[in-house]
Each structure stands twice: as structure tokens, then as C-alpha cells.
Amino acid sequence: MRPLKVAVLGCGSVGSQVVRLLQEQSDDLAARIGAPVELAGVAVRRLDAPREVEVPEELLTTDAIGLVTREDIDLVVEVIGGIEPARTLILAALDNGASVVTANKALLAEDGPTLFEAAEKAGRDLYFEAAVAGAIPIxxxxxxxxxxxxxxxxxxxxxxxxxxxxxxxxxxxxxxxxxxxxxxxxxxxxxxxxxxxxxxxxxxxxxxxxxxxxxxxxxxxxxxxxxxxxxxxxxxxxxxxxxxxxxxxxxxxxxxxxxxxxxxxxxxxxxxxxxxxxxxxxxxxxxxxxxxxxxxxxxGAGGSPTASAVLGDLVTVARNRLAGTRGAGESAYAARELLPMGETVTSYHVQLDVDDRAGVLAAVANAFADQGVSIQTVRQEGRGADAQLVVVSHPARDAQLAATVEHLRNMDIVRDVTSVMRVEGAE
CATH class of the missing domain: 3.30.360.10 (Dihydrodipicolinate Reductase; domain 2)
Structure with a gap:
């Protein structure tokens, strides 16, 4: 059976480990996929740069676009990162009929729909497990x-x-x-x-x-x-x-x-x-x-863990290629509304330097109540010039909590709002 030919874009900490695993595990990968996998080329910025693994000189090239548009390339692994030239190279690879495995979180988060549409049009896979949390399968x-x-x-x-x-x-x-x-x-x-x-x-x-x-x-x-x-x-x-x-x-x-x-x-x-x-x-x-x-x-990061996720995707994409199928593409059918941060429900932990005198606690409680925010706990630390109040709210809209903090900053009895932090996972 003709080997499936793989082009790797980038040979940094992740790319070098992808190359190493492709070389060291070639027999196992062939058995798992059902056909040999052959490293056909590695695109790099500089041919003479030091690398973590030894790459045969004849496989190295600075012509990334030429590599991904070669007629014999079946699979492209993109581990360059960033927006460009990664986007152009991935689109060119898909248009040329290659399936793509990428670890590029920035590109997917900025322009994922363009990549998914190109993969759909080409009838090829776009897999990206390594883009989030390294080796963790999420x-x-x-x-x-x-x-x-x-x-x-x-x-x-x-x-x-x-x-x-x-x-x-x-x-x-x-x-x-x-x-x-x-x-x-x-x-x-x-x-x-x-x-x-x-x-x-x-x-x-x-x-x-x-x-x-x-x-x-x-x-x-x-x-x-x-x-x-x-x-x-x-x-x-x-x-x-x-x-x-x-x-x-x-x-x-x-x-x-x-x-x-x-x-x-x-x-x-x-x-x-x-x-x-x-x-x-x-x-x-x-x-x-x-x-x-x-x-x-x-x-969640590192060359070898991330390369593990890349290779897992590569095996799946290669199997799909042999079977003449493709995996799941983009699923955006729900098209749900996106909530602004102000509408998000959360809790606040607020620490205040306050005057140590009667009525301070009541005034602070009223500031929360005025915005419709209830208090879960409150405690005073220190006395006199060192007096502090630590308040934890019940869940409320973030806009209400932010308005409460702004009100507190403008109160005469509050010398300073020294800390504001959200509280999660306590429900």
C-alpha cells in the first residue's frame, strides 16, 4: 500500500517532537492506521537553526507553501502558531486536497469558521485536539x-x-x-x-x-x-x-x-x-x-505532551483518509446569543479599608442592597486605622456587583477598595 505522506510545518518544541514520534513509532503507527506513514518534508524558517531532534537534511525546506501544495502530500501538521502564515498555509493545504492537523489555538479562536468552511468544501478533515490543554483529551x-x-x-x-x-x-x-x-x-x-x-x-x-x-x-x-x-x-x-x-x-x-x-x-x-x-x-x-x-x-503544555495529542489526531485523520470518510466538522447549528459580561452571574469577594466607627457596616450593607445584591458573609479585621471589612456577596449579575464596587469607592467612610475578586464553584 502506498505510504501516506505527511508534511510538518514548524520544527520548534512541538514540531520537533512530532517529527521524533513519527520516526520512532513508524511501525506502530502503520499498524494502527493500516498503512505506512512517511514524513515527506518539514518546513522551517531557517535551515541552520539548532533543533531538538535530528531531521534529515533532504526533508528540510523553507518553502512552506511549496511543501503543502505538493501533489503527493496527504496530511499536513501545522505547529507554527500565530495567524499568518499559518492561515494561508492551512487553506492552501486543504485546497490542495490534504487533511490538516493543527495545534493553533490563536488562529482557531480568531478565524475558525473560515478553516472549517474550507475543510468542508475540500471534503477533508481539520483536527485540533492539541490546541487546548496539551496532552489532555478534552x-x-x-x-x-x-x-x-x-x-x-x-x-x-x-x-x-x-x-x-x-x-x-x-x-x-x-x-x-x-x-x-x-x-x-x-x-x-x-x-x-x-x-x-x-x-x-x-x-x-x-x-x-x-x-x-x-x-x-x-x-x-x-x-x-x-x-x-x-x-x-x-x-x-x-x-x-x-x-x-x-x-x-x-x-x-x-x-x-x-x-x-x-x-x-x-x-x-x-x-x-x-x-x-x-x-x-x-x-x-x-x-x-x-x-x-x-x-x-x-x-497542559510542553513539546512531548502536545505532540502526543497531534499524533492522536494524525492517526484518526489518516484512518479516515484510507476509509474515504471524514470526521466531524464544525457544529454551530445552535447559534446561541452571547451574553455580555455584565449579564453573567457570579459572586464577588471585596476587601475594604474603612473608618472604624459606628454605622460603617450598615452603610456598606446598604451600598450592596441599593444594587440588589445580597451579602453572604462579612467580617471585620483590625481596628482603628487598620480596620478592614471583607465582604462576600451572593451570586448576582456582574454589572450589579461592579456598580456596587464603584459606589463603595466613592463613599467617605471607605478609604480604599483594596481587593475585588470573583468567587466561583461555591454553589
Whole structure:
């Protein structure tokens, strides 16, 4: 049987591991697929760049578009990342009749419909398990295993860098800057960590999760995004005092038939399954009507784990190719309304520096009541100039809670609103 020929775009930390696995596991892959798989070419930016694995010189090329449009290419693996030239190369590959496996979360979250439409038109597969949570199989369960169920909520830690930083702040008492420096020294954070610590990476993944879970087109621009750069050691300590931990969460849920998608730091009870996710690990918690609660956990990044997910997709796509079939395409039939952040229901943890005198507590309670927000707990810490109130609200619309905080900032008895953080997972 003619070997299926694979082109790999990119040979960085993920691409090099994809090449290694294709070479080392060629016999097993052939047995699982039903035909040999042959590495036909690897597109790189520079031929002389150092690489983690040895790639035969005759396979390397800087002509990526020439590689993906070769007549003999059956499968294309895109692990370049970014929007361009990845989009142009994927579209060219599909138009040329190749099926595509990609790990490109940013592109899928920005322009997924264009890629899905091109795959549909070409009658080819577009698979992307590696785009979210590395080696953790989460997208295929949403696409296939839970296709007969109604998913109501997806709650996840989908960025290992931020989870490492917040975990270090919790276990050592370190501030954000020190924890970030350690993450960079260990290779968990980039020299420019903006995409991770400001939530851009997690927002792209949240868009993909929400699109699959709720059969609705959701882009990264539709996801409310807040990062962790403003989280302080005091915030983490306050969470610990109330039996909680701080995590950067991607939260996608159905509310009255509409879709809410958001990324922000939040306090979750120490008893919640996500609270025990430590270091740079990822986990995704799924709730559905029939299956109930499911949790997916594992390494969410890194060359080898991500390459594992890529190879899993490659095997499936190759089997489909041999059988003359294709897997599930885009499912956006529901076309649900997207809720703005102000309509999202959540709870707030608010810490205030206040005057230590009679009537302060009543005035603060009235500020919440004026916006229709009820208080779950309140406690005072310190006396005199050090007096603080810590208030946790019952669930309410985010717009009501934001208006309450703004009111508090303008009250004479409130010297400062020192911390505002959402509380999740306590229902």
C-alpha cells in the first residue's frame, strides 16, 4: 500500500517532537492506521537553526507553501502558531486536497469558521485536539463523546504558566513578580509573558471550548478577559483565610439559553476538584445534563505532551483518509446569543479599608442592597486605622456587583477598595 505522506510545518518544541514520534513509532503507527506513514518534508524558517531532534537534511525546506501544495502530500501538521502564515498555509493545504492537523489555538479562536468552511468544501478533515490543554483529551470528548448530551458548563485551568505562578504564590507567600521570575527561570514562562499572564492564551482556548460545548461560534474577542498581573500576595492570603485558592479560570456556561465565556482570576473552595491542580498542570471540569460532572487532568503544555495529542489526531485523520470518510466538522447549528459580561452571574469577594466607627457596616450593607445584591458573609479585621471589612456577596449579575464596587469607592467612610475578586464553584 502506498505510504501516506505527511508534511510538518514548524520544527520548534512541538514540531520537533512530532517529527521524533513519527520516526520512532513508524511501525506502530502503520499498524494502527493500516498503512505506512512517511514524513515527506518539514518546513522551517531557517535551515541552520539548532533543533531538538535530528531531521534529515533532504526533508528540510523553507518553502512552506511549496511543501503543502505538493501533489503527493496527504496530511499536513501545522505547529507554527500565530495567524499568518499559518492561515494561508492551512487553506492552501486543504485546497490542495490534504487533511490538516493543527495545534493553533490563536488562529482557531480568531478565524475558525473560515478553516472549517474550507475543510468542508475540500471534503477533508481539520483536527485540533492539541490546541487546548496539551496532552489532555478534552476537545474530542466535547466533539464526539458528549455529542448526544447537553453540556451546561465548562470550567478549566487551561494555562500552565499562570497556574504555576498562582500556586507558587499560595504555597510560598511570594508576590506576583517573584513567582513570575521563578516561572521564567524554570522555563514555564516566556521572556515576554504577556499572552499568558494577561489571559490572552486562556481566552483563545475558552473560545474553542465554548464553540464546541455549545454548538455556537465563539471567538476570542467574545471572551471577557482579565489576567493575573494584579493579583497580590494579600489576595491569595485572603483566599486561604476563607478556605479557598486563587486560580485563573476559563469559564464557559449556558445561562437561560445564552452562552457566557470569560477568563479571569477567581477564588474557588479548597474542596473543589480544580483547587488541587498544582504547578504547571491543567484541568478541565465539564458539567452536562446526562453524564453529570467529568474532570480531565494532565500536562497542559510542553513539546512531548502536545505532540502526543497531534499524533492522536494524525492517526484518526489518516484512518479516515484510507476509509474515504471524514470526521466531524464544525457544529454551530445552535447559534446561541452571547451574553455580555455584565449579564453573567457570579459572586464577588471585596476587601475594604474603612473608618472604624459606628454605622460603617450598615452603610456598606446598604451600598450592596441599593444594587440588589445580597451579602453572604462579612467580617471585620483590625481596628482603628487598620480596620478592614471583607465582604462576600451572593451570586448576582456582574454589572450589579461592579456598580456596587464603584459606589463603595466613592463613599467617605471607605478609604480604599483594596481587593475585588470573583468567587466561583461555591454553589
Amino acid at each position: 476537545l474530542r470528548p466535547l466533539r464526539e463523546s458528549l455529542a448526544g448530551d447537553k453540556v451546561t458548563r465548562v470550567l478549566g485551568i487551561v494555562n500552565g504558566t499562570t497556574n504555576f505562578i498562582l500556586d507558587k504564590m499560595d504555597t510560598s507567600g511570594a508576590g506576583f513578580a517573584d513567582a513570575l521570575s521563578e516561572a521564567q527561570a524554570l522555563g514555564y514562562a516566556e521572556a515576554d509573558p504577556t499572552a499568558d499572564v494577561e489571559g490572552f492564551d486562556a481566552a483563545a482556548k475558552a473560545a474553542i471550548l465554548a464553540s464546541l460545548a455549545f454548538h455556537t461560534r465563539v471567538t476570542a474577542a467574545d471572551v471577557h478577559r482579565e489576567g493575573i498581573s494584579d493579583v497580590t500576595a494579600a489576595d491569595v492570603a485572603s483566599a486561604r483565610d476563607m478556605g479557598s485558592v486563587v486560580k485563573l479560570l476559563a469559564i464557559c456556561e449556558l445561562r437561560d439559553g445564552a452562552v457566557s465565556a470569560r477568563v479571569h482570576p477567581a477564588m474557588i473552595p479548597a474542596s473543589h476538584p480544580l483547587a488541587s491542580v498544582r504547578g504547571a498542570y491543567n484541568a478541565v471540569f465539564v458539567e452536562s445534563e446526562a453524564a453529570g460532572q467529568l474532570m480531565f487532568y494532565g500536562p
